[in-house]
Amino acid sequence: MKEGPDIAQIGALIGDPARANMLAALTGGRALTATELAGVGGITVQTASTHLAKLEAGGLLTQRKQGRHRYFTLADEAVARLIESMMGFAAGRGHLRHRPGPKEPALRKARICYDHLAGDYGVRMLDSLIASGSIDAVGDGLALTEKGEGDLKCIGIDVGDLRSSRRPLCRSCLDWSERRAHLAGSLGKALLSSFLDKGWARRTAESRSIMFSPEGDRQFLMLFPVEA
Amino acid sequence: MKEGPDIAQIGALIGDPARANMLAALTGGRALTATELAGVGGITVQTASTHLAKLEAGGLLTQRKQGRHRYFTLADEAVARLIESMMGFAAGRGHLRHRPGPKEPALRKARICYDHLAGDYGVRMLDSLIASGSIDAVGDGLALTEKGEGDLKCIGIDVGDLRSSRRPLCRSCLDWSERRAHLAGSLGKALLSSFLDKGWARRTAESRSIMFSPEGDRQFLMLFPVEA
DNA sequence: TTCATAGTTCGATCGTAACCGAAGCATCGC
DNA sequence: GCGATGCTTCGGTTACGATCGAACTATGAA
Numbered sequence: 001m002k003e004g005p006d007i008a009q010i011g012a013l014i015g016d017p018a019r020a021n022m023l024a025a026l027t028g029g030r031a032l033t034a035t036e037l038a039g040v041g042g043i044t045v046q047t048a049s050t051h052l053a054k055l056e057a058g059g060l061l062t063q064r065k066q067g068r069h070r071y072f073t074l075a076d077e078a079v080a081r082l083i084e085s086m087m088g089f090a091a092g093r094g095h096l097r098h099r100p101g102p103k104e105p106a107l108r109k110a111r112i113c114y115d116h117l118a119g120d121y122g123v124r125m126l127d128s129l130i131a132s133g134s135i136d137a138v139g140d141g142l143a144l145t146e147k148g149e150g151d152l153k154c155i156g157i158d159v160g161d162l163r164s165s166r167r168p169l170c171r172s173c174l175d176w177s178e179r180r181a182h183l184a185g186s187l188g189k190a191l192l193s194s195f196l197d198k199g200w201a202r203r204t205a206e207s208r209s210i211m212f213s214p215e216g217d218r219q220f221l222m223l224f225p226v227e228a
Numbered sequence: 229m230k231e232g233p234d235i236a237q238i239g240a241l242i243g244d245p246a247r248a249n250m251l252a253a254l255t256g257g258r259a260l261t262a263t264e265l266a267g268v269g270g271i272t273v274q275t276a277s278t279h280l281a282k283l284e285a286g287g288l289l290t291q292r293k294q295g296r297h298r299y300f301t302l303a304d305e306a307v308a309r310l311i312e313s314m315m316g317f318a319a320g321r322g323h324l325r326h327r328p329g330p331k332e333p334a335l336r337k338a339r340i341c342y343d344h345l346a347g348d349y350g351v352r353m354l355d356s357l358i359a360s361g362s363i364d365a366v367g368d369g370l371a372l373t374e375k376g377e378g379d380l381k382c383i384g385i386d387v388g389d390l391r392s393s394r395r396p397l398c399r400s401c402l403d404w405s406e407r408r409a410h411l412a413g414s415l416g417k418a419l420l421s422s423f424l425d426k427g428w429a430r431r432t433a434e435s436r437s438i439m440f441s442p443e444g445d446r447q448f449l450m451l452f453p454v455e456a
Numbered sequence: 457t458t459c460a461t462a463g464t465t466c467g468a469t470c471g472t473a474a475c476c477g478a479a480g481c482a483t484c485g486c
Numbered sequence: 487g488c489g490a491t492g493c494t495t496c497g498g499t500t501a502c503g504a505t506c507g508a509a510c511t512a513t514g515a516a
Contacts, residue, residue: 008242011243012239014236015241016236034494044477045493046477046494046495047474049495070493078320082317085310086235090235138370139368139396139398141369171367176233244504246505272505296461296513297462459515461512462514463510467508467509468506469507470505472501474499475499477499479496480493484489484490484491485490485491
C-alpha cells in the first residue's frame with residue numbers, strides 16, 4: 001500500500017463534472033476567462049473561481065492576468081494528453097454524456113485537440129500522409145520521411161523551423177471519436193495553423209469543433225486523399 | 229458544453245484514495261481478493277465491497293468467483309495503461325504520496341507494470357535492446373528487428389508465438405519513476421515471464437516490486453549492458 | 457448438522473466539498 | 487471622482503458519498 005505517486009489527487013480534480021467540463025473546454029487550446037469557464041461548467045462564477053483555484057493548485061491550469069480578465073489555459077501539453085487519453089478511454093467504455101448534443105456530429109468530423117486537428121479529418125490526414133509515404137509509422141511511433149519534408153515545403157511548411165523547438169515533431173494521439181490515431185506534435189500544430197491561415201477552416205466560438213469552408217473542404221480532401 | 233465523452237465519471241472513480249490504492253495494487257497484474265484489497269485500501273471489507281462494486285460497474289474491474297473467494301483484476305490492459313499514465317503524470321507534477329515508504333527504492337529499481345518489467349531495470353532493458361539494434365525506436369514507437377528476433381530466440385523466446393496474439397508485440401510505456409520509456413506489449417510480458425521462469429527474479433507478496441536474486445541480477449545486467 | 461470464513465446488503469452517522477448570496481477588491485471607461 | 491465589469495473571498499446551507507456496525511448469504515470444513 002502507499003506505493004508510487006498519488007493518482008487520487010488528480011483523479012479527484014478531474015472527477016468533478018464542472019471541473020471536467022472546464023478542462024475539456026480548455027483542451028480546445030484557447031485561453032478562456034473565468035466567466036466563460038463558469039458557463040461551460042454550468043455553475044456560477046463564485047463556484048467556478050474556487051474550482052479554478054483548485055485546478056491551478058493541482059498544477060493542471062495556469063492563469064494569466066490581462067486587464068481585468070483572467071485567462072486560464074491548461075498548464076502544458078501533458079495535461080492535454082492526459083485529458084484526451086481519458087476521453088479516449090471513457091469513449092471506449094461507453095461512458096458518454098447523457099445527451100449527445102447537436103454539436104456532436106461536428107465534433108466528430110473535425111475538432112481541435114489542444115493545438116492540432118482531430119476527429120474524422122484528423123485521422124484521414126494522418127492516414128493519407130502515411131499512405132503517400134510522407135510519414136513512417138512504426139508501432140505507435142511516427143517519423144517524417146525525406147519525401148514528407150519535401151511535400152510539406154510545397155504547401156508552405158518549413159520543417160526546419162519546427163525542429164528547433166524542443167517539442168517532438170510527430171506524435172500520435174488517440175482519437176476518442178474515431179478510436180484511431182491522428183497527428184499531434186509540432187507538425188500537427190503547424191498543419192492546422194496553415195489550414196486556418198489559408199482560410200480553409202475556422203475555429204468556432206465556444207466549441208472545440210472546427211468548421212471547414214466549402215472551398216477549404218474541397219482543398220483538404222484533395223490534398224489528403226484516401227484510397228477507395 | 230457537454231461535448232464528448234464523460235471523463236468525470238472515471239475521474240471520480242479514481243479520485244477516491246481507497247479506490248486509487250486498490251487500482252494501483254491491481255496494476256501489479258495479479259488478481260486480489262476483496263479482503264486483500266480492503267487491506268491495501270486501508271478500509272473495512274464492507275466499504276471495500278461497495279468500492280469494488282462501483283469500480284466494476286464503471287468497467288474498470290472484473291471479478292471471478294472461485295470457491296468462496298472473489299478475485300478482482302483490472303478489466304483489461306487499457307485500464308492498466310490509464311492508471312500507469314496517470315501515475316506518470318502525477319509523478320511529473322510532484323504529486324507524491326505523503327510518506328514514501330521503505331518499499332519505494334525497491335519499486336524504483338524493478339517493479340511489475342501489469343505484466344511487464346518497469347522501473348530502473350525496465351528502462352535499462354529497453355535502452356540496451358535499442359542500443360544493440362534489437363529494437364528500432366521511431367518517435368514513441370518500437371519495432372522488433374530481425375536481429376532482435378534472432379537474439380530473443382537465443383534466450384528462449386519465440387517471437388512467432390507472440391505474433392499470433394492480437395496484442396501488439398512492442399509497445400512503449402512511460403515509467404513514472406524513471407520518466408523514460410520501458411518495454412510493454414506481448415514481448416515485454418514474455419521477457420518478464422522468462423526471468424521469473426529462470427528464477428532470476430520473483431514477485432513479492434503484496435507489492436508490485438520485483439526481487440532479483442544475486443545470480444539473476446548478475447545475469448540480467450550481463451544480458452542487458454549499457455555503455456559507460 | 458454446525459461452525460468458520462468470505463463477501464454483500466442494510467442502515468445510520470459523519471465529514472467534506474460543492475454550491476450560491478453577499479460583500480470585497482481590482483481594473484476599466486467615463 | 488463615479489459606476490460598471492470581472493473575479494475572489496467569506497459564510498452558511500445542503501447534499502452526497504465514504505465509512506462502519508450489524509445482519510444476511512454463500513461456500514467450505516468438520
